[in-house]
Amino acid sequence: EVQLVQSGAEVKKPGESLKISCKGSGYSFTTYWIGWVRQMPGKGLEWMGIIYPDDSDARYSPSFQGQVTFSADKSINTAYLQWSSLRASDTAMYYCAKQHEMVGPLDAFDIWGQGTVVTVSS
Amino acid sequence: EIVLTQAPATLSLSPGERATLSCGASHTINSNYLAWYQQKPGLAPRLLIYDASSRATGIPDRFSGSGSGTDFTLTISRLEPEDFAVYYCQQYGSSPGTFGHGTKVEIK
Numbered sequence: 001e002v003q004l005v006q007s008g009a010e011v012k013k014p015g016e017s018l019k020i021s022c023k024g025s026g027y028s029f030t031t032y033w034i035g036w037v038r039q040m041p042g043k044g045l046e047w048m049g050i051i052y053p054d055d056s057d058a059r060y061s062p063s064f065q066g067q068v069t070f071s072a073d074k075s076i077n078t079a080y081l082q083w084s085s086l087r088a089s090d091t092a093m094y095y096c097a098k099q100h101e102m103v104g105p106l107d108a109f110d111i112w113g114q115g116t117v118v119t120v121s122s
Numbered sequence: 123e124i125v126l127t128q129a130p131a132t133l134s135l136s137p138g139e140r141a142t143l144s145c146g147a148s149h150t151i152n153s154n155y156l157a158w159y160q161q162k163p164g165l166a167p168r169l170l171i172y173d174a175s176s177r178a179t180g181i182p183d184r185f186s187g188s189g190s191g192t193d194f195t196l197t198i199s200r201l202e203p204e205d206f207a208v209y210y211c212q213q214y215g216s217s218p219g220t221f222g223h224g225t226k227v228e229i230k
Contacts, residue, residue, distance in 0.1 A: 037167075049218070062123070097167075106216070112166035
């Protein structure tokens with residue numbers, strides 16, 4: 001079964017750092033781009049960017065460039081989303097998702113992780 | 123960045139009725155790279171349609187997508203109880219990929 005399993009919920013204070021994970025299984029992890037999607041409480045989906053696990057080539061939405069960092073460890077089939085200094089406005093659900101087809105960086109997402117809730121509060 | 127506008131924001135229908143959801147783009151979407159997702163409360167989105175009109179694996183044929191250029195439509199031919207949810211369109215024809223704000227299909 002193809003699946004993405006994300007790390008558990010996090011509660012952090014403003015200014016703290018955080019790294020959440022997304023582990024793929026059941027498919028060739030290195031040959032499909034992984035995307036990150038934010039969903040703020042009660043709001044819609046926001047495309048944050050994508051990473052290619054084989055070489056860690058990352059593309060960011062301008063809205064998130066400089067605010068977050070994507071990384072990947074292909075030896076353990078895991079992608080990461082990290083913040084160096086969290087803000088209250090980072091409070092949201094974060095999803096990772098697998099590219100549908102091996103056709104290039106931009107594609108629909110056919111498999112989604114269960115999501116990681118990040119709460120930033122003093 | 124391509125902005126996607128979904129209409130209506132909320133659609134109130136009864137089971138068995140036909141649902142028509144619209145997604146308009148601020149610029150032409152390359153190669154009609156437009157997807158539709160369904161999201162139920164507390165769950166991750168699920169891919170329904172990709173490339174504007176291709177159904178994803180396991181998606182019932184009551185879901186269909188159409189359109190090209192800047193105007194796209196998701197049609198649910200006969201609503202089942204499990205279809206009441208929020209639907210998002212997403213374009214992946216140019217970077218950054220963007221989502222619409224969603225249409226909530228609720229029970230009338």
